[in-house]
Amino acid sequence: MNILSKSAFAAVFSFGLINQSIAAECIAPANPGGGWDFTCRSITKIMSDIGAYDGSIQVTNMAGGGGGLAFTHVVNERNSDDDLIVAASTATATRLAQNAYSGMTADQVRFLGAIGADPGVIVVAADSPYKNLNDLLDAV
Known part of the structure; x- marks a missing residue:
């Protein structure tokens, strides 16, 4: 089992324990073909490949x-749907932590884990x- 499969399994292990007669869903909060769509499709394949979930997992953009x-x-x-995964990026997690979505907080979602992260950079002339x-930090 490669490292991505192991990470995905650890991140979604509890998801595999749900009632598998119900179709699960992974929401990709973007248009088809983007990074979140790829994340959802990869997670659903990995979960199936490692036997963590036998039912069908729908990807919704x-x-x-x-x-x-x-x-x-x-x-x-x-909010109480245990058959739901939502792909998110580091930027989305940061916006959640900063309560950037009006009227909602990060406490209203459950984080399962991370299987990857986007690197960030600061560039100067x-x-x-x-x-x-x-x-830079000393100057700020």
Whole structure:
């Protein structure tokens, strides 16, 4: 079992314990073909391949508001749905933690785990006085 499969299994182990006669769903809060769509499709395949879930897992694309539309939908209409996974990025998790979605907080969702993360970078001009992150933080 490769490391991605092991990570995915750890992240969604409890999901595999649900009533498998019900079709599960993974919401990709973006249009088809993007990163979140790929994440949902990968998770559903991995869960099937490792036997964590035998039923069908539907992928639903729900674009809008940088993940905000899907977050609103889950909090208001599917909050107790144990057969639901929502793909999210590091940026979405940060927005949730900062309560950037009006009227909702990160406490209204359950985080299962992370199977990957997007690296972030800070770029300055080549002639900038900031040569490293500590220089920049000291100036702020």
